[in-house]
Structures are given as structure tokens and as C-alpha cells.
Amino acid sequence: xxxxSDFMTLLNNDYxxxxxxxxxxxxxxxxxxxxxxLATDGLLLDALAGVEDEILEEFGLEPYDLLLNLAxxxxxxxxxxxxxxxxxxxxxxGGINKLKQPENISxxxxxxxxxxxxxxxxxxxxxxxxxxxxxxxxxxxTRRQIMINNQPLDDTQRFEMDGKLVAQLSQNMxxxxxxxxxxxxxxxxxxxxxxxxxxxxxxxxxCANDLxxxxxxxxxxxxxxxxxxxxxxxxxxxxxxxxxxIVLIDEIENxxxxxxxxxxLLAKREKIIFVxxxxxxxxxNADKRIIIKNGGIDRIIETSTEExxxxxxxxxxxxxxxxxxxxxxxxxxxxxELINL
Amino acid sequence: MKLITIxxxxxxxxxxxxxxxxxxxxMPQGSxxxxxxxxxxxxxxxxxxxxxxxxxxxxxxxxxxxxxFVSNIEDAxxxxxxxxxxxxxxxxxxxxxxxxxxxxxIASICVIDNLSGVNTPRKIGxxxxxxxxxxxxxxxxxxxxxxxxxxxNIKQVNLTARIIFINGITGQGTFMLAxxxxxxxxxxxxxxxxxxxxxxxxxxxxxxxxxxxxEPHQRGMLKKMEFKK
Numbered sequence: 001x002x003x004x005s006d007f008m009t010l011l012n013n014d015y016x017x018x019x020x021x022x023x024x025x026x027x028x029x030x031x032x033x034x035x036x037x038l039a040t041d042g043l044l045l046d047a048l049a050g051v052e053d054e055i056l057e058e059f060g061l062e063p064y065d066l067l068l069n070l071a072x073x074x075x076x077x078x079x080x081x082x083x084x085x086x087x088x089x090x091x092x093x094g095g096i097n098k099l100k101q102p103e104n105i106s107x108x109x110x111x112x113x114x115x116x117x118x119x120x121x122x123x124x125x126x127x128x129x130x131x132x133x134x135x136x137x138x139x140x141x142t143r144r145q146i147m148i149n150n151q152p153l154d155d156t157q158r159f160e161m162d163g164k165l166v167a168q169l170s171q172n173m174x175x176x177x178x179x180x181x182x183x184x185x186x187x188x189x190x191x192x193x194x195x196x197x198x199x200x201x202x203x204x205x206x207c208a209n210d211l212x213x214x215x216x217x218x219x220x221x222x223x224x225x226x227x228x229x230x231x232x233x234x235x236x237x238x239x240x241x242x243x244x245x246i247v248l249i250d251e252i253e254n255x256x257x258x259x260x261x262x263x264x265l266l267a268k269r270e271k272i273i274f275v276x277x278x279x280x281x282x283x284x285n286a287d288k289r290i291i292i293k294n295g296g297i298d299r300i301i302e303t304s305t306e307e308x309x310x311x312x313x314x315x316x317x318x319x320x321x322x323x324x325x326x327x328x329x330x331x332x333x334x335x336x337e338l339i340n341l
Numbered sequence: 342m343k344l345i346t347i348x349x350x351x352x353x354x355x356x357x358x359x360x361x362x363x364x365x366x367x368m369p370q371g372s373x374x375x376x377x378x379x380x381x382x383x384x385x386x387x388x389x390x391x392x393x394x395x396x397x398x399x400x401x402x403x404x405x406x407x408x409x410f411v412s413n414i415e416d417a418x419x420x421x422x423x424x425x426x427x428x429x430x431x432x433x434x435x436x437x438x439x440x441x442x443x444x445x446x447i448a449s450i451c452v453i454d455n456l457s458g459v460n461t462p463r464k465i466g467x468x469x470x471x472x473x474x475x476x477x478x479x480x481x482x483x484x485x486x487x488x489x490x491x492x493x494n495i496k497q498v499n500l501t502a503r504i505i506f507i508n509g510i511t512g513q514g515t516f517m518l519a520x521x522x523x524x525x526x527x528x529x530x531x532x533x534x535x536x537x538x539x540x541x542x543x544x545x546x547x548x549x550x551x552x553x554x555x556e557p558h559q560r561g562m563l564k565k566m567e568f569k570k
Contacts, residue, residue: 006443023500028497029497031463032463032497032498045366060467060538060539061467072445072500073497073500076498076500077496077497079561090520110488126511126513129513130513130516133514133517140516158517158519158520159503159517159521163477163492163504163505163506163514164492167485168481168485169485170481172482173482173483173484173485175481175483175484176455176456176485176487177458177459177489184486187459188486188489190488191489191490191493191494192489201468207358210411234484234485234486237484237485237486238485238486241486241489242485242486242489243489244485250515262568331421
């Protein structure tokens with residue numbers, strides 16, 4: 001592991017071009033200080049001598065500070081282990097509901113497990129999700145405790161998660177970047193500091209197409225994707241590129257995406273998955289479901305054999321609807337024969 | 342009294358975050374006050390008054406908002422102490438990306454929103470760079486990937502800040518922000534304390550009301566663009 005002083009030595013001894021070759025993120029650092037045009041065929045400090053004092057002054061820096069800042073920057077971005085690595089299970093220890101009744105539950109969920117959350121609007125689903133996100137330690141209104149790998153967490157550990165514990169996916173999410181699918185994936189891969197950008201981008205792209213009802217090319221603008229295609233791309237991206245060990249899915253629409261396959265994919269990537277849904281296909285496909293009532297966890301139901309068996313029938317119903325949708329999409333008429341149950 | 346300074350581009354959600362934060366503190370009514378520094382006009386006082394939060398508004402008008410902030414912040418602190426607040430929050434709109442109304446040892450928060458574009462964190466200067474905590478709003482409507490790239494770009498500019506995602510509508514995330522701020526410094530004055538970064542310099546003829554265009558009218562401290570042939 002390189003220390004800051006190792007990086008200082010590097011910057012003091014190696015030509016800038018070599019530093020950039022080894023740590024391409026150096027280019028980002030320089031761009032942040034409007035120094036993209038620096039000569040790279042020499043040491044950084046020498047190159048800085050040719051820069052107008054005013055530029056550095058505007059950023060409140062002396063050349064040496066800039067060198068030190070870059071060393072700290074490289075040290076930070078070459079860190080491989082993060083606080084959220086190695087999350088293999090999460091435990092929800094019950095607190096109280098809005099009527100101050102105890103929840104009396106303890107539920108441990110392991111990586112690869114799928115849990116659905118059901119309950120009417122306003123019943124307390126978001127309170128549960130909030131508790132998970134902030135790793136409540138009996139200090140939120142619900143008094144619940146969330147443990148990671150069977151351990152309670154102190155505040156420092158909670159802060160270290162920096163909002164990276166939970167990846168979220170919901171119906172309301174959109175792409176706002178004006179990039180093509182490939183550029184978008186490359187940008188995300190780059191900030192994951194992936195060593196093999198092309199490979200992971202390709203995997204993501206193929207997977208997204210596999211999930212989407214209608215295929216799309218990698219030079220499509222992300223803002224021009226259909227709802228289903230966007231959702232498919234977001235899921236593939238979360239599966240292959242997001243660090244977050246927990247994925248929270250809020251009611252994904254059933255049009256144009258293979259929802260079961262999507263959840264399976266995330267489970268296979270060893271994510272802990274919460275699906276807030278009233279879609280029977282998704283809810284029964286989960287290992288367990290949490291019933292929310294009166295602002296608390298009312299019950300936890302393990303998906304029964306009967307329920308699992310009825311999945312096949314539900315799937316048939318679902319496919320039927322999908323078929324109707326596809327007929328509509330291609331301009332056909334909907335006939336009674338099509339709706340033969 | 343504790344003091345917290347909050348800055349961020351216009352419409353990034355500062356007021357919404359502050360209101361949710363005040364809720365999360367669960368302190369008795371009247372123990373938290375707000376001073377809002379703005380430029381020309383603002384309607385945020387209505388939101389604060391609706392929430393029964395004591396608020397003072399200040400408008401920098403024709404002077405630089407940062408200069409205005411630093412010239413008035415000690416008076417704001419004294420107002421807060423006299424009003425018997427346990428906590429004073431200042432809110433200022435950073436309009437030129439060069440603003441950074443942060444003071445050494447005083448909890449400093451920058452609020453930016455996910456809709457402003459993934460590269461925006463790299464364009465905001467001291468306001469982001471010198472913050473202790475960066476609050477990111479409107480994350481509920483962009484993709485996870487964009488949130489992650491956004492956070493990465495924040496980290497590029499500010500390696501040490503804590504990044505907290507907050508939904509200004511539901512208040513999700515404010516619990517952790519409040520937790521962070523529990524340890525904000527107790528002060529009875531901030532006289533002789535220092536800003537974390539210099540304010541933008543501008544002492545030129547235009548500062549004193551000049552409106553005519555052209556070299557003969559430009560005096561004082563000016564910065565000229567260089568147009569390459």
C-alpha cells in the first residue's frame with residue numbers, strides 16, 4: 001500500500017507522463033485545478049513553475065501544496081478496501097411500532113437473500129428503510145437496531161458508510177446525464193477505478209439487454225431509453241458496478257423488464273435485497289416477506305410451499321398480460337382468443 | 342450557543358434540509374434560530390415562519406454576498422445569543438461557486454443537488470472544498486449510478502468531507518446529519534476567528550456604481566480575459 005510520502009517521492013522523481021500512465025485519475029485532479037495543459041515531459045513541480053501564479057493563487061495554493069494535495073488525492077483513490085466491503089449479513093432487531101407496542105422480532109438476512117416488504121401506504125415502510133440506511137442503534141423513533149455481520153455498530157462505523165451501504169432503485173428514478181449507454185457505463189466504471197473497464201462495461205451492457213423487453217444499442221442516449229430499458233440498465237449497473245451490499249427496490253413497473261430475472265441477478269451477485277412491492281410475482285419470489293402495520297413490523301412470513309407452487313400460475317397470468325402488451329405495441333388487435341386463460 | 346453554517350447553490354435545497362434538520366434535532370421550539378443571507382430577495386422566511394422557526398433575513402444587494410456575510414456574522418451570533426438560542430444556523434446562497442462562508446472550527450455544510458449534473462462538484466470551488474459535510478439532495482430521482490459518480494466527483498474535490506444523501510421532502514438522511522452536528526462547537530463570540538478561505542476580491546469602479554463599458558471606465562482591481570489570436 002502506497003503512503004502519501006511514497007506518492008510524494010513518486011511525484012518528485014518521475015515525469016508527469018509516467019504518473020498519469022500509472023494513475024490516470026491524475027488527469028482529473030489536474031483538470032479540477034484548470035491545469036490540463038501542463039507539460040508532462042518533466043516533473044510536476046517543474047511544470048508548475050511555468051504556470052501563472054494567478055491560477056494557483058485563485059485556488060489558494062502554492063506549487064508545493066498542489067504536489068502534496070495530489071499525493072493525498074492519489075493515496076485516497078488508490079485505497080482498495082472500503083468500509084462496506086465484507087457485509088455478509090444484516091440483522092433487524094425489532095423496536096416499537098407507532099402504538100408503542102414491541103415488535104418482538106429479530107430477522108437476519110444473508111447476502112443473496114431476497115426479502116419483500118408489504119403494507120399499505122403510510123404504514124411505515126419508509127421508516128424501516130430509513131432505519132436500515134442509517135444503521136439505527138435503538139436511537140431512531142422506532143428504537144430498532146440494525147446489525148451488520150451480527151455486530152452492533154458505533155457512530156464512527158456508521159459515519160464511515162458515507163451513504164454507500166444501500167443502493168436504491170425506484171420507479172421515480174431517471175437518467176439526467178446526456179451520455180450514450182456506453183459512455184455512461186464507462187464513466188461509472190472509471191469512478192469505481194475498475195482495472196478492466198471494457199470488460200465490465202460489456203458485461204453490464206449485455207445483461208441490461210437481456211433484462212429489457214426491447215433491445216437497445218450502446219450508442220443510444222441514456223435519456224432516450226424507454227422506461228423498461230432504463231430500469232434494465234439501472235439494475236445491470238447496480239449488479240455489476242455498485243459497491244453497495246444492500247439493494248433496495250421500490251416498486252419496479254412490470255412493463256418491459258423481466259423483473260424476476262432482475263432480482264435473481266442481484267441475488268446472484270451476493271446482494272441483500274429488499275423489494276417494496278405489492279406485485280405477487282415479486283413478493284412470492286422472495287424468501288420471506290415483512291408485513292408492515294401501524295408503523296411497525298407486524299409479522300414476518302416465510303413464503304409457503306403453496307405460495308411457491310402458485311407462482312407458476314401467477315407467472316402464466318403475467319405472461320398473458322405481457323403478450324397483450326406486445327400485441328398492442330406492434331399494432332395488432334386484441335382478440336378474445338388472445339385472452340384464453 | 343452552537344453555530345452551523347450552511348451554503349450551497351440557489352435552489353439546491355438548503356432551506357428544505359435545514360427545516361428537516363431542525364425537526365431531527367427534536368429541540369424545544371424557539372431554541373434554534375436561522376439567519377438567511379441572500380442577494381436580492383428570498384421567500385424562505387415564509388417557510389421558516391410557517392415552521393415557527395425564528396428567522397432573520399439579510400440581503401447583500403449590490404455588495405459581494407461573501408463580504409456581506411463576513412461583515413455581519415458576528416452580529417448574527419450576538420443576535421442568536423441574545424435571543425436565547427441553543428443553536429444558530431446560517432444559510433447563504435453561493436452564487437458564484439467562489440463563495441465559501443465557512444469559518445475555522447465552525448461546522449460547515451455545503452448542500453448540492455444531484456440534478457445539477459455529475460461534473461458540477463468539480464466546478465464548485467471553496468464552497469465545496471472547505472466544507473466538513475457535503476449534503477446531496479434530490480438523489481431520489483436520479484439513477485444509483487449517477488449518485489455514485491456524483492459522490493465520487495465530490496470526493497475528488499474534498500477528500501475528507503462526509504457525504505450525506507438527504508431527501509429534502511421526506512427528510513430521509515437528516516437523522517445522520519443531526520448526529521454529526523451534535524458536536525458542533527459551543528461559542529459565545531466568533532470575533533478573531535478566521536474564514537477558511539479568502540472572499541472574492543473586487544474593489545473596482547464597477548463596485549462603486551460605474552455602469553459605462555470600456556477601458557477608460559475600468560479602475561481598481563480588475564481581471565482581464567486573454568483572447569488568443
